[in-house]
Amino acid sequence: MVDLSVAHAQAARAPIRAKRVGVWTAHALSLLFLLIWYVAAQRLPDYLLPGPVAVARQIVRMLTSGDFLLNGLFSILHIAGSIAVAMLFGLSFALMVHFVPVTRTAINGRLNPFLSSFSTIGWVFLAVIWFGLNDFTVIFVVAMTLMPFALSNLRAALAELDHEMVEMARGFGRRNARLVRLMLLPLMVPYLFATLRICLGVAWKVMLTAELFGGTSGFGHVISRARADIDTPTIFAVVVIIVALVYLTDKFVLEPLNLRMRRNYVVA
Numbered sequence: 001m002v003d004l005s006v007a008h009a010q011a012a013r014a015p016i017r018a019k020r021v022g023v024w025t026a027h028a029l030s031l032l033f034l035l036i037w038y039v040a041a042q043r044l045p046d047y048l049l050p051g052p053v054a055v056a057r058q059i060v061r062m063l064t065s066g067d068f069l070l071n072g073l074f075s076i077l078h079i080a081g082s083i084a085v086a087m088l089f090g091l092s093f094a095l096m097v098h099f100v101p102v103t104r105t106a107i108n109g110r111l112n113p114f115l116s117s118f119s120t121i122g123w124v125f126l127a128v129i130w131f132g133l134n135d136f137t138v139i140f141v142v143a144m145t146l147m148p149f150a151l152s153n154l155r156a157a158l159a160e161l162d163h164e165m166v167e168m169a170r171g172f173g174r175r176n177a178r179l180v181r182l183m184l185l186p187l188m189v190p191y192l193f194a195t196l197r198i199c200l201g202v203a204w205k206v207m208l209t210a211e212l213f214g215g216t217s218g219f220g221h222v223i224s225r226a227r228a229d230i231d232t233p234t235i236f237a238v239v240v241i242i243v244a245l246v247y248l249t250d251k252f253v254l255e256p257l258n259l260r261m262r263r264n265y266v267v268a
Contacts, residue, residue: 050233058237068222074239075218077208078135082142083199085217090150090195095184098158108155115148120206124213134218141210146199153198157185157191193258197250204242 034052041051050058062068093111097104123144127137161184185192211220219238226234 006014011109023168047232050236054233055236055240058233059240062234062237062241065218071218071222074135075207075211076221076245078138078142078215078218079200079203079213081139081208082146083196083203085139085143086150086199087192087196090147091154093151094154094158109152112148112151115144115151118144120145120209123214124210126156127210128214133214135215135217137214138207138210138218138220141214142203144204146203149198149202150195153191153195154188157188157195160191190258193254197254200249200254201246204246207240 037052037238039048041049043053050052066185093107097107104198120141123141124137131140207218208223210219211218213220215221217244223235223238226232226238
């Protein structure tokens with residue numbers, strides 16, 4: 001006869017064991033990637049493919065350089081500003097669609113498809129003509145690229161909310177502004193953070209292009225100078241630093257904040 005306690009214990013340990021195997025598999029694949037990179041770099045000149053050791057040394061030099069850290073600060077400010085603008089306008093348009101039905105065709109059928117199909121390079125060229133080479137140009141380009149992501153996700157979030165609960169709140173006399181602040185925004189916390197994570201990843205990719213062509217500071221400016229000097233290790237180093245920044249921000253800032261907000265506003 002099967003011992004049920006043993007079976008339950010094994011079933012409880014199975015997810016932990018699977019997660020542990022997954023972590024070790026990820027480590028093994030990462031080491032394999034570094035090995036392939038190292039071997040390939042031995043067969044190619046540095047200006048085509050610098051090795052991981054050369055890139056690591058360059059990262060250390062850059063992280064101890066005041067000029068690079070200042071450019072990094074500018075990039076972070078560009079990212080923060082553009083995400084804030086995109087989230088603000090995306091949420092405003094989503095709420096407009098939700099509360100003002102007459103605007104749905106204009107926003108869902110005209111504005112959002114236009115923003116989704118307009119390329120980042122197009123925004124860069126227009127912004128340079130309109131605003132010149134400056135920080136505002138970079139923030140404008142990144143925000144315009146992120147806005148359709150924010151609008152689409154937040155619009156879907158509003159559509160999936162508990163409509164009976166919303167109607168009940170309206171029945172108690174909640175005005176739209178109070179309804180949004182006291183009910184809709186707390187219910188939308190998971191969607192807001194999911195949108196924020198999507199925008200964060202996309203923003204770093206777009207930001208490099210915007211800074212490369214339309215900015216005078218930031219990581220894109222560093223890459224522009226490295227390209228002119230055929231300094232490939234610097235280009236690789238900037239890319240690695242950006243990947244590390246995105247991962248650390250998501251893992252140690254957004255994820256804990258998301259869990260706290262969910263406990264405070266969703267579960268309670």
